[in-house]
Amino acid sequence: MSELQSSLLLKKQLAELNKNPVEGFSAGLIDENDIFRWEVLIIGPPDTLYEGGFFKAHLYFPKEYPLRPPRMKFVTEIWHPNIEKNGDVCISILHEPGDDKWGYEKASERWLPVHTVETILISVISMLADPNDESPANVDAAKEWRESYPDFKRKVARCVRKSQEECS
């Protein structure tokens, strides 16, 4: 897969998302001359703590996409067990393919070259609604989510408010 093919594939996805937007997020480029760096705006999924929020995130695609996954990072502050405090998203479908070093992820849960911006974001949105407690990236958030849910809720609500202010 050459860099040219990677960029063609990403251009195709961008055009398709512009033509037929998908509910729950909007997608564009950070810099219109660089197809490998995307900016997405995720709408906090309804009936979750994140409802009403507008969360900006960046996707960094490697030149080997789709053979290797992109990295995803929230730019808007967000409190979630599977998102590191610096915004890095830790989700198994964005983990490199190959031999499973840790032995706890099935191949089906890891990166596949059929994933697109759309399928990645659908997974991330479902992760917002339903945190994975088993492999937390933000241990404090995970602990709070488990043990002191009211505090967790309060922190998320603060992020939601902040995200609204940043977007207005």
Added chain:
Amino acid sequence: MGNCLKINSADDISLLRGSESFSGQDGGPTPVSQHEPMTQVFYPTSSSSPGDAAGAGNHMSEEDQIKIAKRIGLVQHLPIGTYDSSSKKARECVICMVEFCVDEAVRYLPCMHIYHVHCIDDWLIRSLTCPSCLEPVDAALLTSYETT
């Protein structure tokens, strides 16, 4: 785009027959010519090939390089055919999302999913599973192959 190389050679399913040794001592089965550029990327002597699949290869141990070389040998035993538009097969390669051209070389996995040869070969080096259905690509063959 650039995917429409036509080959007239018979598919190499014939290579699966018989009981050739996969030990690699004899240099292994002859690779099909159109795979040569990719194979070269993984030769242990290629110190500075910035090829895409070799991205992870710069710091590879000799052991990993041997593993990959073996895997390339294995992948090349999967049959290649040419795309035939009259069939009800997939119309595009789900890896690159480009439509197949008639007579274009496609690789058949054991689950009968098809892909452009170069798209799927690059993937199988990384993970021996079908990207569409996650069926392991001939796990049985691989086990017997790796323990030799």
